[in-house]
Amino acid sequence: MTIWVDPANKNLIEALTDVYVMKFPEVKFKFVYEPENIILQNLINSKATAAFINKPLSDQQTKYIYQQTTIEPRSTLLAYDAVIFIAGKESSIESVSIDDLKNSLLANDNRFVFDDGNSGNFNTVTNILKIEIQQGQKVRALENSQQVIEFVTQSTGTVGIIGMNVISEKDNPEVKEILSKIKVLPIKDSANVLREPTVENILEFNYPFFKGVYFIVSEPGFGIGSGFSRFAGSQQGQLIVGREGLQPNFLYDRQVKINNNPL
Template identity: 25%
Template sequence: MSKLLLSIAGVLGLLAGLLSCGDGKPPLDNPSRGEIVVAADESFQPLVTQLTSAYSGIYPDAHFKVVFRPEQEAINMMLRDSARLVFATRILNSNERAILDQRKIKGATEKIATDGVALIINMANTDSLITMAELQTIFDGKTTQWGQLKGGNQNSPITLVFDNNNSSNLEFVLKTFNVKDVKRLRIFTTRSNREVIDFVRKNPSAIGFIGVNWISDGDEPLSVELAKDLRVMGVSSMVNPTKRDDYFQPFQEDLGMQRYPLRRPVYILSRETHPGLGGGLINYIARDAGSLIIGKLGLWPRIPYDRVINLTK
């Protein structure tokens, strides 16, 4: 069915391109050729890079200029027509939707996966389990030292490390714990998820907050290298967990089974107005083999890819 959808979209795109040539305008892109700008929060860099590269591998005439920006900036790029698609953790709000409505652009929103914000700590820090209640006290400013936590093994202050002042990681965590004022918190921001990882490696008192796809692809050498010498914290929704099994990490099964508390959706937002390259990529990701890449990166695809196996005697 997914291949049929792509084929139909390709035919429609080709017809649209031929029609546009007749009135002196440049041909429109279609699902198999053209060039568009894709914007995404930097926390999704491994995911977006692999998905767009795989699609271009199938269609060599399909080209994606991928731009990584903080989530709000990426969405703003799409609203002002500087990007065709956005990978984001939320849908458009009413004010943003109104901008497209004013221009009579219907657009599209497609949920493609469930992601998780991973909490990483230095290998020297053996306190790798934390509850949502404990995190709440940290973001309330009541808990400031590792020694105040149930399993705390050091007396140093807790440093919270994020990739950017306006990143989806920071926005998601602040919203989750209802933080209105960050001035009283010991928060340090870098310029990327990779720099968060480097910071945590050098600072045993830090907790880093990163997109899990940066460290969850066991087949990707960079992902394996980045995950070295780090601990991924287990997080529990229970107030008083009694055993290790009460804590969960942001990896595939626990995301899919909704056991990991700090999980979030991944959407593709589109402003496309014709059957174009953006729609082709969305179909590939949401309804075709793109879900295999999502699964390979440790996220939970919204629609698993159906693999047919023929058994013969």
């Protein structure tokens, strides 16, 4: 199965599929990394039949695909991620206010730089701010999160916008290297309260720029996509989500039996 993935979700999809392939070694996955808007267009045109992005198909998009293929695509929410704002360690910037972010993007003053102008992170920010970037209006964006990380370490007056999943697995040596060069900025909300992008704040919807992670599959019957979707939503799959430093969508009760008899 070929899965189209927004690069911000790369770590999570690879962690989930690595374990799935260990359980079912006859299954093979191929990933195509493209920005979210391009993936959505490919889903609508039936070029893509499986995707890992940060928004579900709308009812209108789902109906259109069904009319063209007689297959009804399914959008499954598996996790909650977040858009985070980063600066270089040497930067004097310590936080980002929602009003300042909104005004800056509308004024196009180039202080904020996205990982991609068509990414799920860009869509999340503009949707939450309720702003529309007019056609022809420029937004500073690079090709991926790694370029954004390198850029903010060299340009101390700028703030990078990437996905939390890029740095959420704190035990990963590559993540440790990234965190040695950047700092994650809290968001100052309308009440002037600083909100950190922590799993707890995402769970309680206190951090404003949270986003869902959806697996979308369009296939007849119960195929690889359906099997993977069921696994990713199972207790084992959701434990992997938690291990990646994200908030699982499905919370499973943990039952503990205590034996009070003396040994």
